[in-house]
Amino acid sequence: MTILTRRRLLTTGAAAASTLAAPALAQTANNAFTGTTEMEDRPKDGVRRNISSFRALDWRPYFDNTRNGAILVDLDSRALHYWSEDQSIYKLYPSSVPLTEDLTRRGRTRVTLKDPSPSWRPTPSMKERNPEWPDFIGPGPDNPLGTRSLHLSWTYYRIHGTHDTRKIGRRSSNGCIGLYNQHIEELYEMAKVGTQVLLI
Template identity: 55%
Template sequence: MTDRRTLLLTAAAALAAPALARAQYTAEQFGGEAQPDFSRRNTSSFRMIDWRDHFDTLGVATIIADTRSRALHFWSGDGSDYRLYPTSVPMSEELTRRGYSEIVRKKVAPSWTPTASMRERDPDLPVTIEGGDPGNPLGTHAMYLDWPAYLIHGTHDTRKIGRRSSSGCIGLYNEKIAELYALTPIGAQVRLI
């Protein structure tokens, strides 16, 4: 009986060892500061990326929205502030736009008007939803890109974060978009990858 119990405990420990090893904190990923290794533990594969792979300078601020890992990266203009946010991303490749843009306008309590293609997909959509309405898919804050109808915005539906659920926009939890909104000036450079 004791040998069987020992064998079972040894097998359980062996199975748990890889998971414990993956849960280690890595300093080199986060500029020398120990943080959880999200790239191995999180199904969205959060990983720190380098803005220099996408831009020559930080400009007034830099945002990179990674549609594959469903993460938004923010750097302040002087590089002293880096933040990583989970996001929702477009629900299909046809709705996904990639490339360079910038923040051209910001709005607290934005109203929402579905585009013609959204209304074509779902004719039951309302003509518009005013800001502040809990049914508004733009949440509490929106930052508009220089591409028509593309935004970085909040959402009241927290189930959408981490999923392919938008009609082209990048969505964040309302409390996270409020934080990002306060940090991001008009003219911030943006890249969707």
């Protein structure tokens, strides 16, 4: 028979409370990092995929070499990985990814143009879905492409910045890969025309 003293009750209660609170605290810390609190960001299988699933990767399973540098975009973990040609630099950035599967493109491409001051025009399909959108936005704080843009060999596809930081770590783009402006500015300096890109 266990005798329940006041001290034992307080100790047991505190331990139980801390155990119950731990997931909530972890979730709060995770949400503060990801900026994601919406339940819509949780897929039907119950596995949340956002920037909290960050992990370093090795380039070898994805590329034969790192000639001109290599960029891997992991759409599930919403992360962009960059390796320099000599492999002395490895970067891991949180990213936004396409909103829906039909807007998503996977496979191999490359950087074809570096735009230091991007302007934006909606694609024909964007305009069809959102006829109220403007036809053109010049460089500046209202530009959806942020402060830098890397054009890919696929028409209309970019890796670019965004002024709307709420989008990072979420399914929020119309097909492009978005980064915080400070991250695209850093990547812009390292990437070259010809840098290999793989979206998985």
